[in-house]
Amino acid sequence: MTERVKVWSVHLGVLALVFAAQYVLPPYHATNLARIMVLAVFAMGYNIAFGYTGLLSLGHALFFAAGFYGMGLPIGLLDWAPIPALILGLIAGGVLAGLVGVLALRTAGVSFMIVTLMFAQAGYLTLLYLNTWTGGDEGFVVDRAARVIAGHDLSLDGTRYVAAFGLFAAAMIACLWLVRSPFGRVMVAMRENEERSRMLGYNPFRIKLIALVLSGIYAGAAGAAYGLLFGYVGASFATIQYSILPMLYVLLGGAGTVLGPFLGAVLMFYLVDITSGYTDAYLFVVGAALVGLVLFAPRGILGNLRERFAPWLP
Amino acid sequence: MSFGPFLLLAVLEGTVMAAVLALTSVGLSLVFGVMRVVNVAHGEFYMLGAILAWFVTYYLPFPPALAWVAALIIAPLVVAAIAALADTFVLKRLNYAPEATIVATIGLLYMVQQAALTMYGPDARPVAAPFEWRIQLPWFGYSGYKLFVVGAAGVILAAVWLFMTRSTAGLVMRATQIDRDTAQCFGINVDRVYAGTFALGAALAAAAAVLIVPIQQAHYLMGHDPLLLSFIVVIIGGLGSIRGTLVAALVIGLSDGIISMFFSPTLAKIIATLLVALVLVFRPQGLFGARA
Numbered sequence: 082m083t084e085r086v087k088v089w090s091v092h093l094g095v096l097a098l099v100f101a102a103q104y105v106l107p108p109y110h111a112t113n114l115a116r117i118m119v120l121a122v123f124a125m126g127y128n129i130a131f132g133y134t135g136l137l138s139l140g141h142a143l144f145f146a147a148g149f150y151g152m153g154l155p156i157g158l159l160d161w162a163p164i165p166a167l168i169l170g171l172i173a174g175g176v177l178a179g180l181v182g183v184l185a186l187r188t189a190g191v192s193f194m195i196v197t198l199m200f201a202q203a204g205y206l207t208l209l210y211l212n213t214w215t216g217g218d219e220g221f222v223v224d225r226a227a228r229v230i231a232g233h234d235l236s237l238d239g240t241r242y243v244a245a246f247g248l249f250a251a252a253m254i255a256c257l258w259l260v261r262s263p264f265g266r267v268m269v270a271m272r273e274n275e276e277r278s279r280m281l282g283y284n285p286f287r288i289k290l291i292a293l294v295l296s297g298i299y300a301g302a303a304g305a306a307y308g309l310l311f312g313y314v315g316a317s318f319a320t321i322q323y324s325i326l327p328m329l330y331v332l333l334g335g336a337g338t339v340l341g342p343f344l345g346a347v348l349m350f351y352l353v354d355i356t357s358g359y360t361d362a363y364l365f366v367v368g369a370a371l372v373g374l375v376l377f378a379p380r381g382i383l384g385n386l387r388e389r390f391a392p393w394l395p
Numbered sequence: 396m397s398f399g400p401f402l403l404l405a406v407l408e409g410t411v412m413a414a415v416l417a418l419t420s421v422g423l424s425l426v427f428g429v430m431r432v433v434n435v436a437h438g439e440f441y442m443l444g445a446i447l448a449w450f451v452t453y454y455l456p457f458p459p460a461l462a463w464v465a466a467l468i469i470a471p472l473v474v475a476a477i478a479a480l481a482d483t484f485v486l487k488r489l490n491y492a493p494e495a496t497i498v499a500t501i502g503l504l505y506m507v508q509q510a511a512l513t514m515y516g517p518d519a520r521p522v523a524a525p526f527e528w529r530i531q532l533p534w535f536g537y538s539g540y541k542l543f544v545v546g547a548a549g550v551i552l553a554a555v556w557l558f559m560t561r562s563t564a565g566l567v568m569r570a571t572q573i574d575r576d577t578a579q580c581f582g583i584n585v586d587r588v589y590a591g592t593f594a595l596g597a598a599l600a601a602a603a604a605v606l607i608v609p610i611q612q613a614h615y616l617m618g619h620d621p622l623l624l625s626f627i628v629v630i631i632g633g634l635g636s637i638r639g640t641l642v643a644a645l646v647i648g649l650s651d652g653i654i655s656m657f658f659s660p661t662l663a664k665i666i667a668t669l670l671v672a673l674v675l676v677f678r679p680q681g682l683f684g685a686r687a
Contacts, residue, residue: 137494184676191433191493192675195626199672202623206665325501332498362513368505375495375502376488 084393091394092257095340096250103242113354115242117346118249119307120330124342125256126299127327132336133260134292135272137190139324140181140197143204144297146319147173148304150208150215153314156227158214163230167305174301175294177204182293186286198321205319220315228309241310248306249343252299257339259295260395268292269337300327329367332374335383339395344382400534405656406649411541411610413648414548415603417641419621420628421555422599424640427629429572429592432491435500437600438622439507440478444470444601445522445613446515452522463525467605471598478597482590491589504618511615524609544606551602552641555595559637568592623664624651627671633681643681 099118103111123145130136151173155161161169185196208215215221228235235241259265267288270278275285308314317323326349327342334345349370353363378385387394423437447470452462481503489495528539559565570578571588579585600621611617628647632639647667654663674681 137497139497184672187676188679191497192679194494194497195433195630196672196675199626199668199675203665203668203672206661206668210659210661210665328498360513362509364505365509365513368502368507368509371502371505372485372499373502375498376485379495 087393088257088261088395092253092339095343096253099249100246103239103246108238111242112238113350114347115238115245115310116307117350118245118343119303119310120326120350121343121346122249122252122306123300123303124327124330124334124346125252125339126296126303128331128336128338128342129256129259129268129299130293130296131328132331132338132341133265133272134268134289136289136293136296137194137328138185138197138293138296139194139321139328140185140199140201141296141300141327142319142321142323143181143197143201144174144178144300145304145323146204146208146316147177147297148301148306149308149314149318151301152305153221153223153308154214156223157221157314160227163227163235163309167302167309170305170308171298171302174304175298178297178300179290179294182290182297186289186293198324201319201321201324205316205321208316208319215316216314218316220313220317223308223312223314225312228312235310236312245306245310248302252302253339253343256299257395260339264288264291272337325367325371329371329374332379332381333370335381335385335387338381338383338387341381341383348382400532401656402653403532404535404537405653407537407541408656409649409652411544412652413645414545415607416621416624416628416648417552417644418548418603418606419600420625420632420640420644421552421637422596422603423625424629424632424637425599426593426596428637429568430486430491430589431493432486432496432593433493433500434593434596435497435622436481436503436507437596437625438618438620439504439511440474440597440618441600441604441621442511442613442615442618443474443477443507444604445608445611445617446511446615447473447601448605448608449515449520449522449613459523460525463522463605463609466522467602470605471601474601475594475598479590479594482593483586486593487586487589508615508618515613515615517615519612519614521612522608538610540609544610547606548603551599555599556637564591623668627667630671630675631681636681639681 099114102114106114123141127138127141130138148170152166152170155166155169156163181197181200185193185200188196209217225236233240235244260268267278267283270283271285271288279285304318330342330345330349332345333349334341334343352370353366356366357363374381380388383394419437419441423434426432426434426437448466451466451469452459455462455465457465485499485503486496489499524540526540529536530539530542559569567578567583568588568591570581571583571585575585603621624647628643629640631647632641632643651663651667
């Protein structure tokens with residue numbers, strides 16, 4: 082088997098399994114999995130910036146929230162149809178990522194983390210400040226009538242699962258294609274040694290900006306889809322916690338792997354779900370997972386797997 | 396109330412704010428300066444200080460003044476011990492790699508916050524001020540305790556200053572800050588300096604919280620605002636420069652006090668965070684720092 086066949090069969094196999102899962106899983110878990118798939122798209126976007134390009138951002142909640150409001154405001158205020166609203170949400174994420182990137186990419190390392198954090202915080206506060214339109218902390222509900230695409234009601238469990246899967250599959254195939262493309266290799270070069278890639282004639286600022294915009298588009302698409310599928314838009318999605326979550330998923334599953342974000346999202350989601358059955362201290366689990374991961378497994382699950390057994394894993 | 400007295404009140408409130416902010420930010424700045432660690436859990440050390448102050452004053456059978464003094468001694472010591480443990484068991488093992496330590500301190504933040512919620516509960520609880528004394532100005536009465544906070548913060552800051560510039564331990568810390576490897580060659584135990592610095596930074600945040608807790612109440616989420624503001628102060632003042640931090644704390648504390656009296660506090664915060672982001676982008680050495 083050539084490497085190409087191996088790679089595609091593993092990823093398409095995972096997609097097929099996830100698609101088939103809806104016929105096996107009880108409704109509660111199917112809804113969970115739909116939610117996880119959308120969050121995994123967000124984490125895949127985070128992974129493009131952090132895992133592949135080495136941009137550790139603490140501000141991705143801003144792009145995620147841009148998706149929510151880019152989708153929700155036109156529907157709520159202007160009665161847009163869901164598909165154009167979804168596309169606007171996706172674009173909103175990319176545009177904001179571009180704006181933040183133009184400024185923040187002048188810095189690196191710790192400063193980059195703080196600058197993105199500050200921009201995201203300013204965005205969150207702006208959402209609270211403009212509460213006449215955004216609904217502030219309480220947010221607003223997306224009308225059920227506006228969540229119907231060509232006769233398919235997205236608030237029904239079955240349609241929701243298929244819609245979430247469609248986005249997830251498209252995002253994963255695009256991500257796989259991206260990281261195996263020449264541009265993907267240049268992104269990794271940026272992460273490994275920026276100075277050397279500059280010497281080879283690449284423009285680091287341009288590469289990193291494109292990676293960040295792609296990452297923002299993923300985050301925006303995930304935000305818009307989340308709002309549309311679960312019918313709620315709120316400022317809480319812009320809080321710092323939603324910048325930390327994708328980072329946690331990526332770190333757990335394996336930074337710089339295509340399947341890592343999904344694996345991390347599934348494991349973390351169910352870890353929190355199961356522990357909250359015993360205690361309400363789920364944030365403690367999140368914190369302990371973060372500390373444990375950076376201490377004992379900085380490469381994450383698939384990162385370790387790749388190192389030991391499967392060096393071909395993209 | 397006419398404009399003049401109103402402005403005076405705003406300035407007074409701003410000064411109290413600036414004093415407490417200076418204490419918290421100097422702690423953050425010390426840790427960044429000596430260890431090059433951005434401590435995201437700094438606000439939680441502040442919160443722990445306030446909550447421990449509540450526990451001490453609630454359970455010790457002393458009169459309010461004595462109980463509060465006990466809290467001012469016990470809370471920073473306990474928080475310092477927790478910080479030293481966190482340094483030894485987590486940060487040191489990460490070799491203080493900047494990005495890994497930020498992720499780890501975010502994890503610490505969640506753990507401390509959740510522990511506080513579980514053990515202390517979601518309520519905001521008051522701590523009695525050590526004394527009740529109102530200064531009657533011609534236009535309004537003002538709490539004497541708030542002025543005492545300004546004085547006490549000044550005394551603690553002066554003590555830190557003396558410690559850093561006059562004591563051997565301070566000298567060792569500054570030596571480690573300038574060149575860690577050379578300091579180690581001269582027989583300085585860098586591990587201990589780092590643990591001590593991290594503990595000192597946390598203790599300063601806790602002390603600030605004990606000072607402020609009779610004015611605000613102790614609550615498990617109270618660490619967020621001081622964290623954000625001290626980040627702003629430390630960045631505007633120049634990362635790692637203590638003098639810049641003090642100046643910036645005064646400027647930010649006063650302007651925050653005044654702006655939020657006249658405008659919406661949310662708008663003030665939006666402007667401040669954007670300003671900080673832009674300062675970091677265009678003037679990474681800070682507005683007052685001479686060099687990076």
